[in-house]
Every structure is written in structure tokens, then in C-alpha cells.
Amino acid sequence: MALPACSIVIFGATGDLTKRKLIPALAKIPLAKSTEIVLIGRRADNAGLRNEFLAFTKDAKIAKRFRYIQMDFNKFDEYKNIEVKHDNRIFYLATGPESFPTITKYLERAGLASPKPARGWHRLVFEKPFGYDLQSAQKLNHELTQCFTEDQIYRIDHYLGKELVQNILVVRFSNPIFERLWNGRYVDNVQISVMEQHAVGSRGAYYDQSGALRDMVQNHLLQILSLIAMEAPTTAESGDVHDEKVKVLRQLRYVPDSLVLGQYAAGSISGKHVPDYKDEDGVGKRSRTETYAALALAIDNQRWMGTPFYLRTGKATGSSYAEVVMTFKRGSSLFHGKNGQPAPNKLILRIQPDEGMRLQFNLKGNDCCADPVLMDFSHKAEFGMNTPEAYERLLADVQRGDQTLFSRWDEVEHAWRIVDGLRKVHGKTGKLHAYRAGTSGPEEAKKLLARDGRSWHGQ
Amino acid sequence: MALPACSIVIFGATGDLTKRKLIPALAKIPLAKSTEIVLIGRRADNAGLRNEFLAFTKDAKIAKRFRYIQMDFNKFDEYKNIEVKHDNRIFYLATGPESFPTITKYLERAGLASPKPARGWHRLVFEKPFGYDLQSAQKLNHELTQCFTEDQIYRIDHYLGKELVQNILVVRFSNPIFERLWNGRYVDNVQISVMEQHAVGSRGAYYDQSGALRDMVQNHLLQILSLIAMEAPTTAESGDVHDEKVKVLRQLRYVPDSLVLGQYAAGSISGKHVPDYKDEDGVGKRSRTETYAALALAIDNQRWMGTPFYLRTGKATGSSYAEVVMTFKRGSSLFHGKNGQPAPNKLILRIQPDEGMRLQFNLKGNDCCADPVLMDFSHKAEFGMNTPEAYERLLADVQRGDQTLFSRWDEVEHAWRIVDGLRKVHGKTGKLHAYRAGTSGPEEAKKLLARDGRSWHGQ
Numbered sequence: 001m002a003l004p005a006c007s008i009v010i011f012g013a014t015g016d017l018t019k020r021k022l023i024p025a026l027a028k029i030p031l032a033k034s035t036e037i038v039l040i041g042r043r044a045d046n047a048g049l050r051n052e053f054l055a056f057t058k059d060a061k062i063a064k065r066f067r068y069i070q071m072d073f074n075k076f077d078e079y080k081n082i083e084v085k086h087d088n089r090i091f092y093l094a095t096g097p098e099s100f101p102t103i104t105k106y107l108e109r110a111g112l113a114s115p116k117p118a119r120g121w122h123r124l125v126f127e128k129p130f131g132y133d134l135q136s137a138q139k140l141n142h143e144l145t146q147c148f149t150e151d152q153i154y155r156i157d158h159y160l161g162k163e164l165v166q167n168i169l170v171v172r173f174s175n176p177i178f179e180r181l182w183n184g185r186y187v188d189n190v191q192i193s194v195m196e197q198h199a200v201g202s203r204g205a206y207y208d209q210s211g212a213l214r215d216m217v218q219n220h221l222l223q224i225l226s227l228i229a230m231e232a233p234t235t236a237e238s239g240d241v242h243d244e245k246v247k248v249l250r251q252l253r254y255v256p257d258s259l260v261l262g263q264y265a266a267g268s269i270s271g272k273h274v275p276d277y278k279d280e281d282g283v284g285k286r287s288r289t290e291t292y293a294a295l296a297l298a299i300d301n302q303r304w305m306g307t308p309f310y311l312r313t314g315k316a317t318g319s320s321y322a323e324v325v326m327t328f329k330r331g332s333s334l335f336h337g338k339n340g341q342p343a344p345n346k347l348i349l350r351i352q353p354d355e356g357m358r359l360q361f362n363l364k365g366n367d368c369c370a371d372p373v374l375m376d377f378s379h380k381a382e383f384g385m386n387t388p389e390a391y392e393r394l395l396a397d398v399q400r401g402d403q404t405l406f407s408r409w410d411e412v413e414h415a416w417r418i419v420d421g422l423r424k425v426h427g428k429t430g431k432l433h434a435y436r437a438g439t440s441g442p443e444e445a446k447k448l449l450a451r452d453g454r455s456w457h458g459q
Numbered sequence: 460m461a462l463p464a465c466s467i468v469i470f471g472a473t474g475d476l477t478k479r480k481l482i483p484a485l486a487k488i489p490l491a492k493s494t495e496i497v498l499i500g501r502r503a504d505n506a507g508l509r510n511e512f513l514a515f516t517k518d519a520k521i522a523k524r525f526r527y528i529q530m531d532f533n534k535f536d537e538y539k540n541i542e543v544k545h546d547n548r549i550f551y552l553a554t555g556p557e558s559f560p561t562i563t564k565y566l567e568r569a570g571l572a573s574p575k576p577a578r579g580w581h582r583l584v585f586e587k588p589f590g591y592d593l594q595s596a597q598k599l600n601h602e603l604t605q606c607f608t609e610d611q612i613y614r615i616d617h618y619l620g621k622e623l624v625q626n627i628l629v630v631r632f633s634n635p636i637f638e639r640l641w642n643g644r645y646v647d648n649v650q651i652s653v654m655e656q657h658a659v660g661s662r663g664a665y666y667d668q669s670g671a672l673r674d675m676v677q678n679h680l681l682q683i684l685s686l687i688a689m690e691a692p693t694t695a696e697s698g699d700v701h702d703e704k705v706k707v708l709r710q711l712r713y714v715p716d717s718l719v720l721g722q723y724a725a726g727s728i729s730g731k732h733v734p735d736y737k738d739e740d741g742v743g744k745r746s747r748t749e750t751y752a753a754l755a756l757a758i759d760n761q762r763w764m765g766t767p768f769y770l771r772t773g774k775a776t777g778s779s780y781a782e783v784v785m786t787f788k789r790g791s792s793l794f795h796g797k798n799g800q801p802a803p804n805k806l807i808l809r810i811q812p813d814e815g816m817r818l819q820f821n822l823k824g825n826d827c828c829a830d831p832v833l834m835d836f837s838h839k840a841e842f843g844m845n846t847p848e849a850y851e852r853l854l855a856d857v858q859r860g861d862q863t864l865f866s867r868w869d870e871v872e873h874a875w876r877i878v879d880g881l882r883k884v885h886g887k888t889g890k891l892h893a894y895r896a897g898t899s900g901p902e903e904a905k906k907l908l909a910r911d912g913r914s915w916h917g918q
Contacts, residue, residue, distance in 0.1 A: 163823075166823060167822050167823050169793065169794075170794055170821060170822055170823040170829050171820070171821075173792060173793035173794065174792040174793065174794040174796075174801040174821040174829035175790075175801075175804055175820045175821050176645070176787055176788060176789060176804060177640055177645070177804040177820070178804075179790060180640065180645065180790075181636055181639065181640075186635070186636070186639065232793065233793070235793065236793040236794060328636050329635060330635060331634075331638060334628065334633065334691065334694065335629055335632065335695060337633075342633040342634075344635075345635060345636045357834060358834075361634045361637065362629060362633040362634050363626050363630065363836075363838075363841075364626050364629040370629050370633035373836055373841050375816060375817075375834045376835060376836070377822075377833070377834040377835070379822075382832050
């Protein structure tokens with residue numbers, strides 16, 4: 001489907017997000033011929049800045065679409081400088097969230113955006129953090145919805161743009177063999193891991209106000225969980241999918257005593273020394289911010305009764321990867337495994353890197369036992385390197401008006417309820433377990449599964 | 460488990476089977492130190508013959524175990540020349556089946572073999588053809604069991620020694636996810652294909668008396684079918700497994716009007732001209748022998764009610780391969796496939812070449828449809844080239860006394876009942892469809908599935 005001609009207006013154009021993600025993605029997707037990109041920032045326009053815009057893309061042709069406007073977006077008067085060619089308009093807020101209410105209010109007041117445009121469409125795009133907790137998120141949402149309606153708002157969670165995450169619905173709902181096994185009768189537990197090898201680095205000041213629960217669990221992990229756990233939607237259309245995701249989020253229940261929070265201590269990653277989290281730039285010397293979180297959630301419905309969902313995410317861990325591991329219940333077996341009963345069957349959805357799917361099953365090993373082996377599907381090997389990056393997919397979807405892969409407000413709201421609850425639990429116990437940078441996380445996360453007679457995949 | 464010391468006595472030692480299969484296999488398995496190989500043939504012993512014995516193995520050390528005895532095994536007097544060192548004895552009949560009764564009778568009479576040896580064990584090994592039809596098979600078996608009891612008899616079906624065939628039981632009964640899907644509620648149909656690229660070549664005289672039904676369906680195909688379709692045995696032990704296989708064979712029912720027989724006509728394979736079957740050496744000019752067979756079988760039990768098993772086998776086909784394809788029923792799908800509904804899920808067990816397993820499922824293609832992709836497990840890639848060849852495995856099993864991978868008499872008997880029935884059907888219609896050598900077989904085999912709204916995998 002060809003993308004419609006539109007004006008893409010990016011606030012905060014001189015920031016990292018624009019230069020590293022948005023411009024490279026826009027350079028790759030097949031924009032309509034007359035689509036323009038209006039870049040708005042405070043810095044003066046000059047050749048140096050222009051070069052920065054192109055630093056992360058190989059396709060300099062995108063520059064023909066650029067129009068740079070230098071302005072202070074806190075000053076209403078300067079909005080008159082914004083000219084847009086098309087009635088179809090995308091306003092991408094690549095600024096700090098504290099500016100969102102001001103920008104949207106002035107956009108509407110200046111007549112650039114309207115909840116009901118007379119011609120074309122007006123869409124608002126921004127990324128997390130969607131607030132700091134439920135209350136602040138509600139406040140922010142209230143302010144934004146003064147100027148934009150929910151169906152104009154595209155909340156980006158870039159994990160939802162990843163190929164394997166998009167594929168969760170197709171895997172589940174076009175493959176009868178998977179769908180038939182996809183419930184608590186057959187699934188023993190589900191593990192969702194999003195691990196980041198890098199430490200906070202230059203983002204210490206931001207991160208220290210956030211932490212793993214707010215920065216990762218509230219959005220990426222709960223979004224993946226809801227896609228994995230949701231009931232079949234009536235159709236694959238956006239509204240129906242979001243309805244089912246919200247239902248699952250509402251049925252989520254924290255498993256008591258399961259929250260494990262950690263903070264990294266000095267260590268080394270790939271041979272490089274990593275300082276103690278508290279010694280990172282911008283981090284308070286007495287910081288209690290968690291850089292690691294693991295927990296168990298139950299889902300109170302028929303499908304998932306008795307099947308825990310284990311979540312974990314951390315910074316400065318041994319490696320970077322994101323995956324979902326569905327471990328199936330054991331059955332009676334005619335054959336022994338190497339150490340007693342055979343390994344359980346597992347379905348592994350690798351989100352990054354090396355996106356693909358794997359099925360662990362047992363075959364006769366050389367010693368006649370039932371040995372676990374992996375059946376493998378590599379997305380790259382099958383579809384080549386041409387699969388679009390997350391931002392390409394998402395920016396194209398905004399232009400198409402497809403909200404499926406964006407977070408709807410009620411999802412955000414329910415995810416905050418859960419995370420606020422977890423933070424309250426933490427407030428009472430206050431435990432924060434140290435783990436050495438470069439390891440898989442605190443020992444307590446292993447104990448969390450061990451007490452249920454389970455273990456993290458790959459451990 | 461170390462193999463016990465024994466004397467392996469091979470009748471027909473100068474034939475192809477011994478030189479091409481038995482000696483190379485014996486050279487590879489870890490025989491006990493004092494195990495000897497007694498080679499019996501009519502030809503005079505000389506250096507030329509000794510070299511022939513070693514022509515197909517790289518390990519000349521096996522020659523130290525050889526003792527060659529020149530004799531006419533139709534003459535009882537000459538059996539006194541047979542000396543064996545061990546009480547544990549294997550008698551391998553690598554001769555034509557017409558000699559089996561004579562050899563076994565004389566072995567017993569000469570005191571070399573006994574149904575109840577005072578010390579050690581005596582075992583008899585031979586290969587198909589196990590008779591020519593039910594009646595001749597019963598006669599042969601009656602004669603052999605005058606001298607050997609059923610638990611001393613090892614009927615080799617070399618397909619049962621193949622890694623993936625051995626693995627069918629492990630796949631089914633140590634993997635709950637497969638076992639749960641392994642029934643007619645989820646499986647739409649099962650296809651068993653054993654295709655041979657080579658024409659009859661020098662085996663025309665033998666083959667023309669046999670044909671695809673007797674040469675392939677009666678043994679290899681029905682053996683594979685019974686492993687795929689059987690109920691879970693009480694244990695993985697030989698007796699229990701054979702009991703369940705027999706149960707399935709007894710429940711097999713020919714689907715009326717489904718038998719398609721064919722005979723190859725001149726064509727070309729890999730660029731080489733292949734003559735009309737009737738023009739092959741040793742084949743009658745008016746031969747009505749089938750070189751191709753396809754048919755549908757139903758299994759009258761709860762598990763497989765409504766799920767047909769399609770079998771096909773042929774000579775001089777486009778390529779050589781053996782595989783089982785289990786096609787799962789379609790479910791409702793939220794997504795379209797490229798041509799209407801998405802492709803069905805399939806589980807493919809590749810027996811040869813490139814043994815391994817594949818699962819066909821749907822993922823989002825580049826055009827947003829549900830596109831079929833393959834998840835792959837390659838046996839060679841996982842376990843290396845070290846997996847034993849069929850004969851190695853089977854010859855080791857004879858020494859261990861494990862009858863699991865051999866055909867028990869009642870299996871042979873019931874398989875003949877089925878094949879005799881099929882031949883009777885054919886006798887009435889008499890149709891024999893020509894197909895060009897180098898193609899996949901007669902068009903009628905495609906129509907057989909098409910009339911059920913199905914198609915052969917890969918076609």
C-alpha cells in the first residue's frame with residue numbers, strides 16, 4: 001500500500017532520537033513523492049547541523065525533503081514560523097516529555113493541529129516515558145487529549161515494531177498447532193527476558209529517576225506479555241487487538257514475594273571495566289534505583305490458570321538479548337533423559353538479536369537417551385536482511401493510520417497500575433540486591449524460580 | 460554396553476550384501492576382542508577374494524577376524540567343516556531365500572545351532588523377501604521355526620535401522636507437545652513416501668517377480684506406518700513395541716478405489732537415458748509388474764478415525780528420498796495466506812537423505828500475509844557424521860539380543876495379508892499406469908489425493 005503524501009513535523013530535531021533513529025528510518029521507507037520532513041530545533045541552521053542529520057543514513061536523497069526551522073517551542077509566537085505543505089500532518093515529539101503539553105497546546109492554538117481537522121488528518125507521535133507513575137501518566141494524558149483524540153495519538157514502543165514481536169499474533173493465530181498448545185493445560189511457565197549488556201553510560205541522570213520497572217517492565221515487557229497471553233481477538237484489526245491486550249493486563253496479578261530488584265556493582269563487560277552504578281555520571285551516591293528486576297505474574301483466567309509468567313530485565317548484564325521462552329509441561333515418557341526425565345519441550349521466540357524461533361524437543365542421542373535438540377528458524381536466513389527495522393515499520397504505520405503496534409491509553413494506564421503496585425511492594429521491603437556488572441543478575445532471581453522447581457532458560 | 464564375544468557366521472559371503480553392507484558395518488562397530496567372522500561361500504579362497512571382502516571398508520583390521528570356509532551349503536556333509544569358536548553364535552543368511560530352509564535344517568542337524576542351546580545363544584538373521592505372499596511366507600516361517608524359535612530370529616528391514624525411523628518412538632513418546640497433536644483430531648492426513656531414483660538395473664530378473672507392493676510396501680512402508688500410527692506401548696521394550704505395531708497392522712483397512720499402480724516407461728534420470736521397464740535385462744517383454752504404487756489406508760481406531768494414510772513408492776523417479784509428512788488440520792486463522800487461507804502446519808520426518816525433522820508453520824511474510832516457513836533440525840548438523848549406518852546399528856542389536864528394530868513374525872504375516880488384499884484388488888482392475896522414468900510417478904497418484912482435496916507434499 002503506497003504511503004500518503006504528508007508533512008512530518010519533528011520537534012527536537014537536533015536530538016539523538018531524530019538523528020539516530022527517525023531520519024535513517026524515514027530514508028528507508030518509500031515516502032510519497034511530495035512528503036516533506038519539517039525539522040524543528042533550537043540550534044542555528046548551518047552545514048554542520050545538516051551533516052549531523054545525515055550522519056546515520058547512507059541515503060543523502062532524504063535531505064531534499066528537509067525543511068529546518070529554528071525556534072523555541074516554548075514560545076507560542078514562534079509557531080507562526082511553522083509552515084506545512086500538506087493537510088495530512090504528523091507531529092513527532094522527539095523532545096523531553098515535559099514539553100509535550102506545551103507543544104500540543106500551541107500546535108492546536110496556532111491552528112496547525114486539530115482534533116477534527118477539516119481536511120486530511122493530524123497525528124501525534126511520541127515515546128516513553130508515558131509519565132512517571134499512574135498519576136503523572138493520567139495528568140499527561142489528560143493534557144494531550146485536550147488537543148488530540150485517542151485515535152490521533154501514536155504512542156511508540158519500539159519493541160512492538162520488532163519483527164518477532166509483530167509476528168507473535170501471526171504465529172499464534174495462523175498456526176493451529178501452536179494455538180492448541182498455547183494455554184495452561186500444556187504450558188508450564190512463560191519467561192520473558194529483556195537483557196541489556198550496556199550500563200547506563202551517559203543516561204545516568206535520566207535513568208536514576210526511572211529504574212528497570214518504569215523504564216522497561218511498564219512498557220516493553222508488559223506489552224510482550226499481553227501479546228503472548230491475550231485471547232484471540234475478533235479480528236486482527238487494531239481496536240480488537242488492543243481490547244484483548246487490555247483484558248489480559250487487567251487480569252494480571254503479582255505473585256506475592258516474587259519481586260527481585262537489583263543494582264549493578266562494579267564489574268567488567270567484554271573486558272571493559274564498568275563502575276558501580278552509584279558511581280555513574282548523574283547517579284546519586286546513595287541511589288536506590290533498581291537496574292534489574294525479576295518477578296512472577298499470574299493471569300487470573302481460564303487459559304492461564306496455574307501458569308506463571310516470569311519477567312526479568314536488567315542493565316549491565318552479560319549479554320544483550322530479548323526472548324520469550326514457553327516451557328511446556330512434561331508428559332509421561334517412555335525414554336529417560338540424561339539426568340532422569342527428558343528435558344521439557346520449549347518454544348523460544350527470539351526477539352533480538354538473531355531474531356527467529358526455536359523448538360526444543362527430544363531425540364535419541366548417541367547414547368540412546370532422549371536428548372534435547374533444537375529445531376531452528378532464523379528470520380534473517382529466510383527473509384534476508386530486508387526486514388524493516390522497528391522504526392521504519394512504525395513510521396510507515398503512522399502514515400497508514402494503523403495503530404495496532406502502538407500502545408493505547410488504557411494499556412498504558414493498566415501497565416502503570418501494575419508497576420505502581422510493584423513499586424509499593426518494593427517500598428515495604430526495600431531490598432535491593434547487588435550483582436556484578438557483566439553477570440546475568442542477582443542470585444535471588446535464580447532462587448525465585450528455584451523455589452518453584454524451575455530455572456531460567458539457558459541457565 | 461559392550462558387545463559380547465561371539466561367532467558371526469555368514470552364509471553367502473561372496474555376494475553383494477556381505478561385501479557392500481555386512482563387512483563394512485562389522486568393521487565399524489566395536490566388536491568384542493575375540494569375536495570371529497566365519498565367511499561361507501562356494502568360491503575358492505584366494506587373495507583376490509580376500510581383497511573383495513575388504514573392497515568396501517577402509518578398516519583392513521577386520522580381516523584378522525575372518526575365517527573363510529569354501530563349501531556347498533546344500534550338502535549336509537560339508538557342515539562338519541564349519542568350526543565356531545564361541546557358544547554365542549549368529550547365523551546370517553545372505554543367500555537367496557530358497558536356501559534358508561536347507562541351511563537352518565542342516566545347521567541344527569549338525570549340532571551347530573539349537574532352539575535351546577546348552578550354553579550361550581544362537582541367533583538367525585536374514586532379510587526380505589520374507590516369502591512371496593502370505594502363503595509362501597507362512598510356509599517359509601514354518602520351516603525356519605522347526606530349527607529356531609521366534610526369539611532367536613532377527614528379520615532385517617534395513618529401513619528400521621535408519622536413524623530417523625528409530626527416532627520415531629523417541630519423537631513421539633518423549634515429547635508431550637508432539638504426542639498431544641498425534642491423532643486424528645489434529646492430523647488431517649499422513650503421507651509416507653519412499654522414492655528411488657534408480658531404475659531396476661541389474662536386478663530386473665528378481666524385481667520382475669516382486670514389484671513395488673511386495674518389494675517395498677509389504678516391509679519398509681508398512682513398518683514405518685506402524686511406528687507412526689501405533690498406540691503408546693507399555694514400555695519401550697521389544698515385545699511391547701511389537702505388540703502395538705501388530706495392533707495397528709490389524710486395524711489397517713484399504714480405502715476402496717485408492718490403489719494406483721504404475722510401470723516406468725523410457726525416460727531420463729540425471730541426463731542418462733533409462734529404457735522402458737519392459738526392456739530392462741531380465742524383465743519380461745509383457746511384464747505387468749508394478750514399479751510404482753500409491754494407495755490410501757484407513758486405520759479403524761479412535762486415534763486415527765477419519766485420517767487417511769497415503770503411501771507411495773516407486774522406482775526410476777525424479778529423486779531418491781524417504782519421508783513422512785504429517786499435515787495438520789487447518790484452524791480458523793486471523794490472517795490470510797498468499798492464496799486464501801494460510802498453508803497448513805506440517806511435521807516432516809526426513810528418513811533419507813539429509814535425515815532430520817522440519818516443522819512448517821506460518822509467519823508474517825514481507826507482504827503481511829501468513830507465509831509458510833520451515834523450522835529445521837538436521838540430524839547430521841547436530842550429531843555429526845557419527846550416527847551409525849542402518850546395518851551397523853542392526854548388527855550390534857543382534858549381538859545385544861535387542862529385537863526392537865526387527866520384524867516379528869506376526870507383523871510380517873499381517874503385512875502380507877494387507878499386500879495380498881491389494882494384489883487381489885489389482886487383479887480385478889488390472890490397471891497399470893505408465894510414467895516416464897525421471898518423473899514423480901503416474902498422474903493418477905496426484906488425482907488420488909486431489910479427489911480428497913489434498914496434494915502430495917512438495918508437489
